[in-house]
Amino acid sequence: MKLAVEQAAARWYKDQMGLSDGDSLRIFIRLGGCGSVHPGLSLGIAKEEPRNPGLIQQTEGITFFMEEDNVWYVDNKELRISFDDRYEEIKMEVV
Structure with a gap:
């Protein structure tokens, strides 16, 4: 997972x-x-400190993480967070 x-x-x-x-x-x-991985579920984001991170990535001085008890959502795949210039919005996708 990544x-x-x-x-x-x-x-x-x-x-x-x-x-x-x-x-x-x-x-x-x-x-x-509008989650596409598991029907009825999607991803949110909140400013918090990690307690027990299962996935972690530091970019532009910010630590992005998913707690260990939530990594099942990614299911041994990669969670990519990008910015869509065309629509000027964040895109989260599991690939």
Whole structure:
């Protein structure tokens, strides 16, 4: 399993959420939304410190992570977080 965060996506989060170098963002599973991996579930993000990270990636000074008890969502694949210039929005996909 792997977590890959593109620089453009990390910069977008820094700008939109007022983040500073050293801050952490938790990627978590939530009910509802437009998730394509598991019906009825999608991914959310929150500014929090890691407790027991299962996946972790530092990009642009920000630590992105998913706690160990949520990595089943990725199911031995890669979670890619990118920024879509065309729509000016974040794209999270499991590949």
